Amino acid sequence: MHTQTSRPHARQRALLRRAALFDFPASADLSPDTEAARQHTIRWLSRYGVFQDRASAAEYDALRFDVLTGLFYPRASGAELNLGNDLVGWYFVFDDQFDGELGHRPEAVARLVADVIRITEEDEAHGAARGGEGPLLESFRDLWRRINSGRPPVWRDRFRHHWLEYLHSYHREALERTGDLPGPGGGGAPRSVEAVLALRRHSIGVQPCLDLNEPFGGYTLPPALHGGFPLARMREATDDVVVFTNDIASLDKELAVGDVHNSVIVQWQRTGGDLEDAVRHIADLANARYRWFEETAARLPALLAEAGADPDTHAAVARYVDGMRHVMTGNLGWSLRTARYDERGTEAVSDGRQRPWAQLAGAEELIRAGRGASLPSPTGGARHR
Template identity: 35%
Template sequence: MSDDTTIVLPFPHQRSPHHSLAARHHRDWLDRHRALAAVADETAYGHWEVAELAALSYPAAGPEDLGLAADLLGFFFLFDDQFDSELGRRPTEVSRICDRLTEIVHGALPQGTSDVERAFADLWRRSTSGMPARWRARAAANWEWYFASHPAEAGGRRGGRIPDRESYLMLRRGTAAMETIFDMVERLGGFTVPPSVLHHPLLRRIRQLAADIPSFSNDVRSYPLEAPRGDVYNLVLIVQRERGCPAEEACAVVLGEAQVMVDTYAGLLARLPDACAELELDDEQLGIAQRYTDGISAWLAGYLLWERRTGRYRTG
């Protein structure tokens, strides 16, 4: 398979100067939640450079907040990876695990009993600290979407049937947790986006593209790992079936689609001032809208750079 898997962005990445502090904090956090961390080999996990991803994705975050970002990203990786085992083919058991975590965001299970539950309860408490009720409600709904998507993914693995593209996108947008990633742009930036801006069609399209682009790229990166173990929710497999083509060609198609989305994304960003003018935003609201889209762009640039460098998706 070709190594030419670079998506070209029209804006540069940035990097937080607090990476080292965040890395130390994240190691301490993993030590406190050893059962969660045990999903991955310690040496291999070190090569994933999770704190580096946080530093690239949230470059404006302060030291403490960057530590929170690293813990959050580490949780996503480690939580998802537990389902790479036989557990990931047992939807009933996956549902039980995910339902209990969903209870935490709704206040029914404030502390949790397992180490995974305690780790997530800690993340939820720190993430919601100081945020208004409207943001917390949205964040809870997005976490519920993320957790509730895993049983369906487990059912797909068990059945072994490659989904159609529409079904794939529907599920992938849940398991990718991008809306939660974007919620953290506000949390780490210390602001909340006005509802009229957040739900404006332009902003919704910007968010959707910024969510789908990394998923497409990630499917290409992770295909050599996922295909041998029978994972069916991967766009490379879907394109292979659609076109009757080999994997290398399918990878090129997926990356080409991602590049088209990047170009569309850049065009939408250029229309942001017009959308803000239509909404008659004041100076403060205008500044928030710009910070929010800047934060999403920083995530996109940072993630794609990290993905090219990380050891997480290496097969040899």
């Protein structure tokens, strides 16, 4: 009895000990409408049939994705926060589809990703819902239309570009798991931390979340500013900090399921030695990225002044930088509070067990139909940036 009750506490102590290695804060700056967004998204996902019963909804609710959203967007409220929470909730539901056999079937993954991409190509005014698509695609169509409705074309192209990069990362991960990745050296597990980052910067899903800061803040960054130095590099640093934080927080869970797409695990396998040495190395990388981010943020006002930026541009960039900062510190704050990475979260996915909503994609049918499926290019098409 003592052993059973102490295990969750030991897991939490390990997480807190590892989190103490970070030099940046774990945010507690939560939107006051977080609880309302929590209830909204559970109702929204339930309406589309994501949860089969109350127990499934309760398991999802225990992960408190609404806290992650509330920390990402502490100044958002009402319909805006609801929309952000729907995006975060759908992202995690979608992500859990690949924890089982589907994640090891690249052609089936390509078919599912292509189905989602087709929804992003529908005409907003005339694209009609198709019956029988299932909870995953039907909820995504509703989410996609609400996110893009009334947005300027430059922002919609930016958001879609980032979303397609995120979707395509699932196919690449499946290729790596099966050793089918083309190119020099073949496939297999990532061989370096940089190789992990090259994929995880897309699969972590940070960029679409950052994009929402613009409509929520009532501004749209010009493409040259958004894609130029230093903002583009600051976004990459934000990706890296979130990846490293997530890899440390989810380490025990991913060791339990054998996931190779984790920078700590790759560092540990490459160097040998103690696992905690690898944890410290990855935490040091995160700290270095965050320090560079803050040093660059401090220089931004002078850089903008030298470029002749007007006051509105100064204000928009400041809000955007705050948005990146909220994502980094908010992700750490949520990681310490969610059940996804504690003992309950590890046990929930151990021994082949999947989340109750992890079969929404219809893996068996996708596997049968996926042979020969083609995947649209992540950079092709006039609507891409």
